Amino acid sequence: MRLVSLTVVLFLFWLALSGHYTPFLLAAGVGSAVLCALVAARLRIADAEGHPVHLVRGALTYIPWLLWEIAKSAWIVTKVTLHPRLPISPTMTKVIASQKTGVCIATYANSITLTPGTITTGVKGNVLTVHALVRDGAADLEGGGMDARVSQFERSA
Amino acid sequence: MMQPMLDIVSWALILSGSFFTVVGAIGLVRMPDVYTRMHAASVTDTLGAGLLLAGLMVQAGLGLVSLKLLFILVLFFFMGPVATHALAQAALHAGVRPQLSEDRTDRLEQPEVEGRQP
Amino acid sequence: MFAAAACAVLVALVLAVARALKGPTVFDRVLAGNTVGTLAILLLAVVGFLTGRPEWLDIAITYGLLNVISTLAILKFFRHGDLAYDAEEDTS
Amino acid sequence: MTRIDVIQHLPSLQVVIPLLGAVLTAFLRRGTLAWGLAAVVTWLMPVIAGALLLQVLQDGPISYHLGGWPPPWGIEYRVDVLSAFVLLLVSAVSAVMMPFARRSVAFEIEGDKQAWFYTMYLLCLTGLLGITITGDAFNAFVFLEISSLSTYVLIAMGRDRRALLASYQYLIMGTIGATFYVIGIGLLYLVTGSLNMVDIASRLGSASVEQFQPIVVALAFLTVGISLKLALFPLHVWLPNAYAYAPSFATAFLAATATKVAVYLFLRIFFSIFGVAISLDALRVFDVLLALSLSAMFLASILAVYEQNLKRMLAYSSVAQIGYITFGLSLANQNGLTGSIVHLFNHAVIKGALFLVLGAVVYRAGSVKLADLGGIGRKMPLTFAAFVVAGLGLIGTPGTAGFISKWYLALGALDKGQWPLVFLIVASSLVALIYIGRVVEVAYFHPTSEAAEKASDPPLNMLLPILALAAATIYFGFFTELSAGAASKAAQALIGGLK
Amino acid sequence: MKLDLILRIGVKFLLPFVLLFALYVQFHGELGPGGGFQAGVITAGMVILYAIIFGVDAAKRIAPQRMVEFMVPLGVLIFAGTGVAGLLLGKNFLDYSVLAHDAPHGRELGIFLVELGVLITVSGTMTALFYAFSERGR
């Protein structure tokens, strides 16, 4: 089932890329999508981790939220960067990821990295090691706001 | 009526994207160590690239071009953090010490939840 | 306007290249290289518009994919001295 | 396919056959089999080239349109007297050398890498023939890189670990050269919108004075680029190590052909593109070329005198001999160009013979250091007789091919009213006398060394190519219809087009 | 935990799209900038990415070394052979117009075959090089 969904997604991807809808190219698109899906199956990457279709609905609300977070923290980093004294206070810390699946721990970790000012430098179990540009960034993460939002995203599946 | 509006929007997006792009690069030069530089670079990767591409998408209107720009953006957002993470991890692994003003990695010395296999 | 954007990206590119040249660690270079890649993609997109040839976007996508792959490959290489460690060896 | 068809398609076959040969060789595992295939392909080449030359002499230049697209849109293979001459030279010398390869390569290269060696050799041959036959400046770049990349591999296959360094060094410099070339072509493309050599020339012809600047810049890039490839002094530094540490057969093959093809490209760019469009005299580019050529003729020869490794010695000698070729080119008159082109030919034969001799010495004595070779001339009488003959050719004594070259070059200098140059030509051959004489002294009159003690003339399939090339050195000292005759026709065509 | 979670999930997600993009480039070569070369590079990139994350041995199970090395000359043979086919059918080298019932289709077919050859060669070469590098230092 996941394979079919992957095939469909891939074919849509093809259509978006192609822009030429001749019979030959459409057929080629179908063939390519099927081929890719089969290869994915052979590589054993078309599983819940590699093709998490179930999370699409949650993503629809999560992504805008994340984008806004990114914008906010990017602005903070910008201010720091352009400040004459470069007022950074690099901090390493650890935070707990309360998500249950790997995909969502990864989502949390990547969301941390994606927001400027914080980077996930390591994942061990459900403990994430984080490097923050300023102390406040670390403190925000330790507060668990983002962790809760990702968990909510996980539950939406 | 619509076109000038769109133009203004796209101008704003592109210019602000350009701004953040440059800011990220400035940070890349100014920051003191590799980890702090990563933070700066991610400004370019996220907001800079995002706004710039969004501006271009507005300029291009609905269509294949915008879709492709979107793909690029998606690629940045999905794979950027993966690469950054790999980089940070590799640097730590290689023994490149971050210059820290505070190290709070021991705050979970008594972890509430045992590490488990996802 | 595209020209202004292109100029901005070029300025950023110069800064990034400066960092790549300066290092000091290999990871600084890889980071800078990755940023150069990102900027190059942006430049491709912008210049594609500037010259009215949006088919450059395909090149940009290609470049983006290769940028990710090469960054990961280089990191692997510098972490292990080769590209060939197997999953079992990795304990980090 | 009818007979007519074959003749019609000779230009493409000249390139396609070695290319397919290279591919098929890549599938093979056994060295001998690979040699067989490479040999068959190589032996076909002079047949095709000869047929092309005859055809050109009879009916004038041949234009072959790849894919049926007419120039300037499609890629054109263009065969005129000059290109047919160089094609024949490259393929014939390779064909003569080919029997030598089997034992030499088997001796110097590990079993499982031999097929790979022949693949690279055929690929290199493809590139060299391609450069010569194509009429498209960008296509020439592609062939240039095909030949260069395979050359780097060939060099890196040398036994000494320094072969790797030599290969790396050449890769850096060769790539810079090729990039300069393609930048030059790019500038021309920006200016003319064309990549076809004939077309570029005709478009450049209508350029106005203010458009000269990019043209001159393009010329500068092309000059530097090709000069790197042909190892024009002082851009030669890659060559001595490359020749010294590459497998012996590769060295002989490259020395006889690769730089010659670079010279061909030089001639094409200068005389068929720029010379037709603008007056080169005004640029004083030939004055610079003359100065560099003279430096090469003397300095490189002197370096050869002090070289203890004979392969390196001959390599420096090659740099010097390239100086002769560019010297004639810089005269830019009928006799000078004839000298240039005929020396291209003669030097290929002579240097081919000399490097094959060294290959045989490696095979029998295991060393090409002068100190190891005392008395080797007595132990390998036929091989060293060939060395002496070819050495005389290098010096340019009458009765050898080398003399013919010098004769024309001297006439060219006189035609230009530059009689002091005549003395410089002959004076530099005196230096050749010194470095060749030094080897002869050691080989014949020094006590027999340890390495030479067990040496003897190599087996027939190695010896015959050596003797054939040595004999050719003498033959082309007397019978020059094929060398100087064709060279003079080619020079005439080039000079005739000049503005 | 044997594999880095983030890398593993990121790459797993990406791989199918990489391959599809390669095929897209392959089929649209004659329309836009693209063709066999990029497709080959991207395909090889996919194998390399897989090998980096899941190990070279796993990659070699999917794309065995012998096969990869065989692909190099095979691709050249395909595209050179296509050119020769034009020759054999009485036209010039690289003239594909005779490969099908009419000239445009012949050309399309010819270009398709050539691009296919390029794809095979390039992906084979890149992967073989990667394997060669990964063997060093072992």
Place this chain on the structure above:
Amino acid sequence: MQHVKTFIGHYNYFITIFLMVSGLYIVIARGNMIKKLVGLALFQTSVYLLYVEPGKIIGGTAPILDPAFKVYSNPLPHVLILTAIVVGVATLALGLAIVARIHEAYGTIEEDEIFAREAQE
């Protein structure tokens, strides 16, 4: 303003020159063989921009005259650039392979060290 326009109009020249010079600088100034190769690749990159815009400066028309030829046969810039890229990649790959073997043979890829080692022998 005129200068700005000239600059923009000839941006490919300037980028070309910039890449060329910086690439060559790296090739010459660096002793590390891999860095040299990177410089070389950068240097080769400078070529691409020259082939972006087919020339219209002299000789009147661009090479594509007949629309019928448009699809397949003209020296389309991207084909040229692509070819240049192929060459560049192949060169880089081969260069890296050679450097890897140099590393095996000498235990270093610093030119100075290698030459010092050769000089000793």
Place this chain on the structure above:
Amino acid sequence: MMISYPPEILVLAAVLIPFIGALLIPVFHRAPNLREAVTLATAGALFLTVLGLLDPVLAGARPEAMNIVVVPGLALAFKVEPLGMLFALVASALWIVNSIYSIGYMRGNDEPRQTSYYVCFAVALGCTIGIAFAKNLFTLFLFYEGLTLSTYPLVTHKATPDAIRGGRIYLLLLLGTSLVLLLPAIVITWELAGTIDFTPGGILEGKASGAVIGLLLALYAFGIGKAALMPLHFWLPAAMVAPTPVSALLHAVAVVKAGVFTIVKVVVYVFGLDTLRGSDQSAWLIYVAGATVVLASLVALRQDNLKKLLAYSTVSQLSYVVLAAAILAPISLIGAALHIAAHAVSKITLFFAAGSIYTAAHKTEISEMKGIGRRMPWTMGAFAIGALSMIGLPPTAGFLGKWFMLTGAMQTSQWFAVGVIVLSTVLNASYFLPIVVTAFLREPDDNPHGKHGEAPWPIVLALTATAIGTLALFWLPDVPLALAKSMLER
């Protein structure tokens, strides 16, 4: 019987016979007697062939052979004219004698590598004939270089460090001068005249200004290093390390003769006497040649080593020929031609004698030769005849040449030349006569080598023959005189 062949065939045969011999000699590598037989047979056949050409040439024929046009202007072609005929005749005759002598010398001294020795000898002779019969400057140049190259292994034959050094100087100087000066001279000649064929009366008349003629003359004079004009003479003493028959070949039969022959040939057939006279650019050559004559004699005067003395004597004698040519009087040129022949037979006699002494007594220094004439009467008798000829006294061949030269110099009022000839005669006498006196009249010292008699018979036979030749040429000069005279016909 040879005469019945057409002269054209004989020309070709004369050039080819030595080379064929050179190919045959190694076939009998393992059978020395057969090998030497081949050498002698080749020498004999060559002489007969050349002799066969004499009558036609005397009768005014100028037979030609072969015409391979290498490139326009350069042709491998032969044409026999009187001077070349004379040279070929002398060289081929002396080769027979020298071969006989060589057999004795090489076997007597048990020399190594005899096969290659005889091969090189044959090739050298072939080249000499090629020079003699060359129709144009290219052909001459070709064989001129061939002669240098084929004699180089003979000079270095002993393979000792000294021999290698001597060979190095020999090769560098002879090839060097010819490549650096002679070749440009030929190129310039071709560029000026449009031909490089030897033509009676010359080819440069009206083709070049006086200064260019002067430059060309200098190029030829010094480019022809084999003529050993000072200061380019020192290869000749350096080459004395060679075995004696080789020295004979160098000094008498081939090498230096080829040098002066070429100079005479160039003066007569390239410049033309009239052109040179008209240009007024040749006077310096008289001074250079004159200085060489005198200086070389002075050096010879101080030598104790017999072969060195003979070498400097040769340098001096060669410049007679150059001097005679530079005088530009027809009669002095006849003298030059005669002197080529006369010096050949006389000098070979002297070298044979020196080699004979070395073979029999292992002596090389004059001071060791006290009373040696009593043990070796044939040898020293021949030496005395040769010495007289060197001085230029009748009844020896040397007198004739000098007489004609002197006449020419006086006719043209070249008083410097006259002075040189007279002075050098005195000098020659003062270094040759003491040797003869030492050999016959001084009491021998204690002989560390024990008793010795004459050298092996082939050596004695050879030197006797050449001594007779030295005398015969004085009494029967008809043929050389006739040839020398017809050289100047236009």
